[in-house]
Amino acid sequence: MFGNLFKKRRYIFEDESTMVFDMDQTAGRYYDEAMKKLEIEAYEGDEMIVNMGPQHPSTHGVLRLELVLDGELVKKVTPYLGYLHRNFEKHAENTSYNEVIPFCDRLDYLASMNQDLAYALAVERLIGLNELPEKVEYARVLCCELNRIASHLVAVGTFGLDVGAFTPFLWAFRDREKILDLLEWLSGARMLYNYIWVGGLARDLPGGWLAKVREFLDYFEPKMVEFNKVLTSNHIFIERTAHVGILDPDVAVSYGCTGPVLRGSGVKFDLRKDEPYSYYDKFEFDVPVGDGQFGPLGSVLDRFVVRIQEITESVKIIRQALDGIEPFTDQDVKQAIPRRIRPAADAEMYVRSETPRGELGFLIRSDGSDVPSRVKARSPCFSNINVVDDLSRGGLLADLVIIIGSLDIVLGCIDR
């Protein structure tokens, strides 16, 4: 193992004379023992350890990857997490149930509505609040799906950037900006909404908002066709991505991958369908899965295409929700908000929901006071990033960049 590295070492001196040390005779075995003690991986001699990140444009945040490279081939990838750790779980133990929601926003800052919904659902089930006004439920689905589109637009746009396509990135952000404007009108903030509260919504829907959403969808659908013409159907793009980062379905399941990463491998698992929460059982939509049309199943391209198709599905859901909310627009969105949240002592609830990145679960345990005794967040990105070593072993360094892009990680969600 260490033999090649340590047994024979050639030193080149300043006067260009060389000398070979036989390390077996000198210190080799001590090195071997020391390395064994430290459990350092064995390297074969030509490898090089390179740090990628935490400040690197294609790690999508402050992720540090320690790469073992053999020339341009990736031998091993070790993700180091924790650069964006903000102590969510401890904060949650010191603030009341409602006040946790702004912290939930900051977990996955690209899809805050979905995080809020997951947390609100968990607390609602904890206190047994199961009947909510129809308007609240429809509005929640509406803003969650809008946010899902916005989040997927970032994912596909930055993925295009990773493979070198700049125009689709700008187009995706242009359309995302329109969604953020809508949500800003709704909640007052562009990204960290604090809009979905336990038992209701923070504010009523502004007048004319629903019409504006409809208007946006009419604008957005042709734009998506345009986007697909430029990027998704581009043959160079397909050839670049269709044979890279193959994630087998069983590997994906064993790593606990969820969301588009799992569905890209052909596993049809979507909590909106399989374990419907809120009003998701009232809508008709498909769960797109990867088909491996241009290469092996579970490639980087499949994950990308799943996201593109999910955007279309979300548009479908939003249209149905817009029709569904129509008869209930007079309802008060704050009527079911509990005045005081005080679950029974030792009550415990785990609720999972489908965010754009996969299964987000909140485990909440109560000790009978106003403050949760424990809040644990099961982050989808945390499971998804662990698969990066499996995907990129034996590949090229340039492929690693698009593999990370296809996993669509948000470091706020990983580190919490």
Added chain:
Amino acid sequence: MGNYFNNIFRAISTIAVGMAETWKAMFRPPITLQYPNERWQLPVNARGILFNNVDDCIGCFKCARICPVQCIYIDTVKALPDEDLGKASMGNPIRQHLVRFDIDMFKCCYCDFCTTVCPTECLYMTEEYENGVFSRENGIYHFSKYSPPEAMALRRREQEETMTKALAKEAALAAKKKAAAQKGKETAEA
């Protein structure tokens, strides 16, 4: 070999399709704003810098208590019994002098909880969003009806009040003790 040429053909044709789309985009008006010269139209309830209308503030501490990041600092001085501080515009009587109402906008997470709990609706978020400053002290916003010397005088008044009260209490206690001791003596004598 056929695959090779097929690949080339498909690459060129799909790029042509994409280029046609980008060519169309050339003739669309730009959507970017030249930021310092042009501004976005913010919605009505946009969440910007917090502002407190101190004339209406009753010093109820609700905002400070609900703040998830504890960025609101309030100190109040109780009004004297013969002092009339008037009423807030919503009709709530004001019973305290608000000597300090500071908001640390560096800490603020713009969650909008404080404005929803405010009973007099005096605390609200403005549409101002350009709050970059050059020093940390400038990020702390002070809201008060009183100038610093006035606030100081009020604080001192409260201090003196508590002092005199404490002294009076001590004196009363001492007197009680003395009386009890005397009584005990008397009973012992008797």
